[in-house]
Amino acid sequence: xxxxxxxxxxxxxxxxxxxxxxxxxxxxxxxxxxxxxxxxxxxxxxxxxxxxxxxxxxxxxxxxxxxxxxxxxxxxxxxxxxxxxxxxxxxxxxxxxxxxxxxxxxxxxxxxxxxxxxxxxxxxxxxxxx
Numbered sequence: 001x002x003x004x005x006x007x008x009x010x011x012x013x014x015x016x017x018x019x020x021x022x023x024x025x026x027x028x029x030x031x032x033x034x035x036x037x038x039x040x041x042x043x044x045x046x047x048x049x050x051x052x053x054x055x056x057x058x059x060x061x062x063x064x065x066x067x068x069x070x071x072x073x074x075x076x077x078x079x080x081x082x083x084x085x086x087x088x089x090x091x092x093x094x095x096x097x098x099x100x101x102x103x104x105x106x107x108x109x110x111x112x113x114x115x116x117x118x119x120x121x122x123x124x125x126x127x128x129x130x
Contacts (some may be wrong), residue, residue, distance in 0.1 A: 001087060003065065009087040011062030017078040017085070018045055018060065040077075049073040050116045069119040072107045076115065082107075 001009070021040040042060065046053045051070060058064045059074075066074065066085075075082040082104040107115050 004062075006087055007065040008062030010066060010085055011060050013085045013087075014056075014060045014066075014074060017074075017080060018042070021045075021078055024048075045074075045077060048077040048112065050112060068103070069115075072103055072119075073112065073115060075104055076107055076112060 019039045022038070023040055024044060040048075042056050043053055045051075046056045049056070049070070050073060051059075055064075055070070059066050059070065071082045071085055075085060078085075081101065083101060110118065
């Protein structure tokens with residue numbers, strides 16, 4: 001699989017999870033309104049993850065591959081394992097799959113805000129040591 005094909009497959013999986021995830025409780029009450037969607041919108045997913053709407057849209061369309069922290073945030077928003085967003089076979093039986101699984105387990109213990117703060121701190125450490 002080329003890098004572009006991997007990005008497109010991840011995008012298909014993100015779209016599947018987004019369209020399979022019910023909307024927030026606050027919006028479920030407005031179900032009879034015009035334009036109501038029975039699933040999470042891109043805007044709601046962006047808000048839940050802290051990613052921009054543009055980033056979520058580009059990830060879903062397969063225009064770019066997600067960074068590991070984006071995968072963690074998306075998986076947390078969907079309530080799934082990060083590996084479920086990756087193509088089958090590409091990451092299986094590797095150290096990366098184990099690391100991703102461990103990171104997913106740790107991320108599940110944190111709220112989205114705490115996870116974003118942890119990622120921000122890790123990036124700051126990376127720039128000072130690099």
